[in-house]
Amino acid sequence: DTGVSQDPRHKITKRGQNVTFRCDPISEHNRLYWYRQTLGQGPEFLTYFQNEAQLEKSRLLSDRFSAERPKGSFSTLEIQRTEQGDSAMYLCASSLEFSNRPYEQYFGPGTRLTVT
Amino acid sequence: DQQVKQNSPSLSVQEGRISILNCDYTNSMFDYFLWYKKYPAEGPTFLISISSIKDKNEDGRFTVFLNKSAKHLSLHIVPSQPGDSAVYFCAARQGAQKLVFGQGTRLTINP
Numbered sequence: 001d002t003g004v005s006q007d008p009r010h011k012i013t014k015r016g017q018n019v020t021f022r023c024d025p026i027s028e029h030n031r032l033y034w035y036r037q038t039l040g041q042g043p044e045f046l047t048y049f050q051n052e053a054q055l056e057k058s059r060l061l062s063d064r065f066s067a068e069r070p071k072g073s074f075s076t077l078e079i080q081r082t083e084q085g086d087s088a089m090y091l092c093a094s095s096l097e098f099s100n101r102p103y104e105q106y107f108g109p110g111t112r113l114t115v116t
Numbered sequence: 117d118q119q120v121k122q123n124s125p126s127l128s129v130q131e132g133r134i135s136i137l138n139c140d141y142t143n144s145m146f147d148y149f150l151w152y153k154k155y156p157a158e159g160p161t162f163l164i165s166i167s168s169i170k171d172k173n174e175d176g177r178f179t180v181f182l183n184k185s186a187k188h189l190s191l192h193i194v195p196s197q198p199g200d201s202a203v204y205f206c207a208a209r210q211g212a213q214k215l216v217f218g219q220g221t222r223l224t225i226n227p
Contacts, residue, residue: 004159031213042120042205042217043160056214091159095213103148103209107159 002026004108006092012114013082020078021111025094032075033105034067035091036060043091049075050097082115089113119143120208122218130226135193137221139206142187146208150215151180151191154203163204164191196225 005024013019025032030051035043046065048056051072061067064082069075079086089112093105121140129135137151147168152160166173166180166189173180179192193200206218 006159033213033215035215040219042122042207042219043215045214045216048213050213056212058214093159101165103213104150104162104165105215106162107152109157109159 004092004094004106006090006108006111008111009109010112010114012116015084015115016081018078018080019082019113020076021090021092021113022074022076023092023108024074025092026096026106029094029096029106030072031095031097031102031105032069033093033095034075034077035093035107037089037091037110038087046077079113082113084115087113087115118219119146119210120206120216120218122204122206122221124221125219126222126224128224128226129196131198132195135191135196135200135223135225137191137193137204137206137223139189139191139218140187141189141208143208143210143216144184144187146210146216148209149180149182149189150207150209151178152205152207152217153200154205154220160205193223198225198227201225 032049034046037043049069064080089110091110093107095105150165151163154160182189203220207215
């Protein structure tokens with residue numbers, strides 16, 4: 001049973017460039033979440049998918065952010081026209097809706113984004 | 117609006133003793149609470165959870181206590197081991213699936 005994987009692990013980009021991150025959830029998990037974590041803070045919710053449907057988005061997810069999960073498996077998070085304030089760790093998590101503990105989310109290692 | 121708070125940024129405990137990490141929350145609609153452990157350069161690892169209808173859940177060396185009237189939960193680790201040194205996050209489920217996290221407490225276990 002492989003865990004949640006994320007790619008890349010690190011990304012350095014210049015302000016104004018677009019970046020895309022990928023998340024592969026635990027294979028049987030149908031729910032997928034994106035969080036952002038900045039230094040000294042806990043993870044903050046960005047968005048949530050159930051299968052391929054994006055069911056909830058945080059107000060933190062500005063128009064420059066878009067997330068997709070086209071076939072209900074892997075997901076991508078794209079940030080357009082990056083700003084220095086986007087520098088953070090982007091975490092992906094997954095969970096299984098029909099389990100005895102559907103509230104437990106399992107996290108990947110994260111993608112650390114640095115915008116210069 | 118910090119709905120989940122961990123007021124101690126750090127905690128230092130001697131190996132073999134009990135570690136107690138605390139968490140306070142404001143939203144009485146949270147239905148599940150979870151503790152995660154995080155090592156540097158890794159994602160958070162799930163440790164233990166508790167339903168809002170329970171007041172205690174135990175798993176090996178880890179026990180979580182929930183006091184709903186005080187809107188307070190705590191994680192007890194007994195006995196503490198050097199490998200327990202990490203940042204611990206308290207989280208609460210809000211709505212269908214979102215988790216709301218505290219700021220974290222860095223636990224250091226001293227030999």
